[in-house]
Amino acid sequence: MPETFAAEAEGDFDDDFDDEDEDLDEADPAADGVPAPLEGPTRCGFVALLGAPNAGKSTLTNALVGTKVSIVSHKVQTTRAIVRGIALDGAAQVVLVDTPGIFSPKRRLERAMVTSAWTHAADADVIALLVDAKRGMDEEIEALLGPLKDIRKPRALILNKIDLIRRDTLLALAAQLNERLPFDRVFMVSALTGDGVADVRRWFAEMVPLSPWLYPEDQVSDAPMRMLAAEITREKMFLRLHDELPYRSTVETESWKELRNGSVRIEQTIYVERESQRKIVLGKAGQTIKTISSEARAEIAGIIEQKVHLFLFVKVRESWADDPERYREMGLEFPKGG
Numbered sequence: 001m002p003e004t005f006a007a008e009a010e011g012d013f014d015d016d017f018d019d020e021d022e023d024l025d026e027a028d029p030a031a032d033g034v035p036a037p038l039e040g041p042t043r044c045g046f047v048a049l050l051g052a053p054n055a056g057k058s059t060l061t062n063a064l065v066g067t068k069v070s071i072v073s074h075k076v077q078t079t080r081a082i083v084r085g086i087a088l089d090g091a092a093q094v095v096l097v098d099t100p101g102i103f104s105p106k107r108r109l110e111r112a113m114v115t116s117a118w119t120h121a122a123d124a125d126v127i128a129l130l131v132d133a134k135r136g137m138d139e140e141i142e143a144l145l146g147p148l149k150d151i152r153k154p155r156a157l158i159l160n161k162i163d164l165i166r167r168d169t170l171l172a173l174a175a176q177l178n179e180r181l182p183f184d185r186v187f188m189v190s191a192l193t194g195d196g197v198a199d200v201r202r203w204f205a206e207m208v209p210l211s212p213w214l215y216p217e218d219q220v221s222d223a224p225m226r227m228l229a230a231e232i233t234r235e236k237m238f239l240r241l242h243d244e245l246p247y248r249s250t251v252e253t254e255s256w257k258e259l260r261n262g263s264v265r266i267e268q269t270i271y272v273e274r275e276s277q278r279k280i281v282l283g284k285a286g287q288t289i290k291t292i293s294s295e296a297r298a299e300i301a302g303i304i305e306q307k308v309h310l311f312l313f314v315k316v317r318e319s320w321a322d323d324p325e326r327y328r329e330m331g332l333e334f335p336k337g338g
């Protein structure tokens with residue numbers, strides 16, 4: 001049994017918040033509602049966004065949806081869970097499957113991520129390959145082109161980060177990639193500035209099949225808020241700890257309670273693999289975790305537009321990355337021969 005510690009960081013709560021509050025109400029599931037009926041034919045479908053780590057998938061997903069649904073970081077491989085955003089364009093609802101970065105897998109978790117990414121791609125109605133135009137063609141892109149050939153779906157090539165490179169270099173790269181694998185459309189965008197993003201959204205909207213909408217109009221993401229909140233805390237942790245902490249740590253939202261006064265009480269556990277890492281996360285006199293907690297709390301509160309009370313616990317769980325239960329929880333497939 002791995003040793004387990006718990007530490008609590010309360011952020012900066014209001015003095016009037018009573019921990020023993022008896023007015024705890026679970027969120028009302030009926031509040032999800034049903035899609036609003038639209039006049040005329042509607043479209044709805046899935047778009048798989050594929051790309052090498054750091055190509056900008058999360059940034060593009062956010063730009064397409066217009067709300068922060070997927071976590072962006074300067075680190076590679078931050079997208080562990082399958083976070084989907086829902087973009088609306090006229091009568092079309094476009095569900096974006098933000099696949100984890102495809103790279104050469106070593107650990108079981110990484111293999112699960114790759115299997116999962118391709119399964120999502122094959123199930124989608126449209127495939128979009130996102131390429132960091134600044135980086136250009138490399139082995140990772142090569143590795144993606146092969147399997148893509150066999151998936152017979154409308155496919156787009158999206159060259160991203162055009163704010164960083166010259167137009168002639170861009171056109172040469174587009175021609176090079178199109179020669180390797182013909183694409184139905186080629187887009188040149190900057191997910192960061194939003195340049196060209198509307199054209200991509202419009203094309204996705206035209207490509208998805210005629211279908212009733214699957215989600216209520218105001219639901220920008222079907223990733224449960226719990227998962228989003230966990231991703232936010234995880235992002236704050238990485239931003240603060242830089243290279244001190246390996247990628248092998250995870251955050252889970254253990255409880256989410258809507259209080260009657262309109263605020264939300266959230267409890268999350270940060271899992272690390274070793275006691276030394278737990279100490280790093282806590283920081284001197286709990287200072288690091290307090291900062292992480294207070295930054296995460298502010299961001300979650302901003303997104304859900306409710307007051308948030310966030311409690312963070314740090315626990316040591318050895319080799320969580322090899323535990324199939326963990327990645328099943330994250331919506332990932334169990335790799336064959338794992």
Ligand SMILES: Nc1nc2c(ncn2[C@@H]2O[C@H](COP(=O)(O)OP(=O)(O)OP(=O)(O)O)[C@@H](O)[C@H]2O)c(=O)[nH]1
Binds near residue numbers: 075100162
């Ligand atoms: N200059 C510039 N930077 C961008 C653009 N799009 C994304 N970035 C940056 O590239 C980095 C990676 O972006 P992400 O959206 O996290 O990439 P990702 O493909 O989701 O990465 P993984 O989750 O690791 O697979 C971040 O620092 C972004 O700010 C762009 O159009 N221009």
